[in-house]
Amino acid sequence: MMALxxxxxxxxxxxxxxxxxxxxxxxxxxGFPLHKGMWEPQFTEFKSTRRxxxxxxxxxxxxxxxSAVGPGRMPEPVTMAQFAxxxxxxxxxxxxxxxxxxxxxxGGYIAFELMKRHRERVAGLVLADTRAGADTEEGRAGxxxxxxxxxxxxxxxxxxxxLTKLLSPKTPDERPxxxxxxxxxxxxxxxxxIAAAALGMAGRSDMTELLPDIQVPALVIxxxxxxxxxxxxxxxxxxxxxxxxxxxxxGGGHLANMERPAEFNRVLxxxxxxxxx
Ligand code: MLT
Numbered sequence: 705m706m707a708l709x710x711x712x713x714x715x716x717x718x719x720x721x722x723x724x725x726x727x728x729x730x731x732x733x734x735g736f737p738l739h740k741g742m743w744e745p746q747f748t749e750f751k752s753t754r755r756x757x758x759x760x761x762x763x764x765x766x767x768x769x770x771s772a773v774g775p776g777r778m779p780e781p782v783t784m785a786q787f788a789x790x791x792x793x794x795x796x797x798x799x800x801x802x803x804x805x806x807x808x809x810x811g812g813y814i815a816f817e818l819m820k821r822h823r824e825r826v827a828g829l830v831l832a833d834t835r836a837g838a839d840t841e842e843g844r845a846g847x848x849x850x851x852x853x854x855x856x857x858x859x860x861x862x863x864x865x866x867l868t869k870l871l872s873p874k875t876p877d878e879r880p881x882x883x884x885x886x887x888x889x890x891x892x893x894x895x896x897x898i899a900a901a902a903l904g905m906a907g908r909s910d911m912t913e914l915l916p917d918i919q920v921p922a923l924v925i926x927x928x929x930x931x932x933x934x935x936x937x938x939x940x941x942x943x944x945x946x947x948x949x950x951x952x953x954x955g956g957g958h959l960a961n962m963e964r965p966a967e968f969n970r971v972l973x974x975x976x977x978x979x980x981x
Contacts, residue, residue: 711794719767721798722747727754729804731757731805733758734758734764734810739764740760744962761787762787763893763901764892764893765892779896781900783907784813786904789821802827805828807834809958811832826920827920831923833959836944839905839906854898855896856895859894862893863890863891867886879963886959912944916946918948921947924942925953926951926953927952927964931958953968
């Protein structure tokens with residue numbers, strides 16, 4: 705099977721999607737402002753035993769042109785519901801009925817919307833370095849500022865504001881090539897894509913009330929040094945979900961799946977084995 709596909713969505717935009725392997729499907733949803741490349745260590749691990757699907761969400765990576773707007777104009781927010789509808793549509797197009805959905809950070813916000821809007825498509829839920837709560841007023845103001853700056857100066861504003869926060873404080877010294885790869889991923893987004901998703905995240909709903917109603921197996925994973933969605937936040941989210949496992953990745957920051965891939969993959973693969981018994 706060809707690993708990279710361009711899928712034309714019903715509103716005319718094109719999404720680039722990685723699709724490789726066969727068997728039970730895993731749908732990986734990336735974070736902000738990254739792209740599907742953040743899941744490379746998981747593609748390598750799981751493509752021989754599962755069908756691995758990972759889109760570049762609209763405005764990011766190979767789908768960066770989908771959020772283009774005219775000069776001087778601010779894009780409409782891309783809501784988490786829109787991203788979730790895109791994910792359900794791409795499952796339709798790929799002939800996948802159900803998938804285990806693995807959402808990282810913003811991808812987790814989208815996974816919650818998938819649970820709300822398309823719950824019949826979700827076989828299991830992995831919430832990696834994410835949170836159920838909405839933004840504070842201060843958080844929303846910061847998003848609006850980033851959106852305006854991204855329209856003016858492009859994706860470099862996200863690098864300036866976020867690169868160090870995405871990684872454990874140890875990573876830039878221990879693995880400078882990883883920090884450089886994350887920076888390149890951010891620069892692959894369009895300014896409009898960043899602005900649209902930042903405004904979408906600012907307006908997202910609080911999903912705390914959805915947690916007790918999640919009726920599929922769930923796994924909450926978080927990096928020990930995650931400064932954006934710290935372990936305490938992840939733990940209380942796991943405690944509110946009826947059937948959730950919880951794992952902390954030692955030495956991992958927000959991007960624990962890239963920084964500590966062996967440990968992250970082990971936790972994920974043990975859990976997948978457990979839920980398929
Ligand atoms: C992400 O990694 O997707 C972002 O940190 C999410 C956010 O800014 O809330």
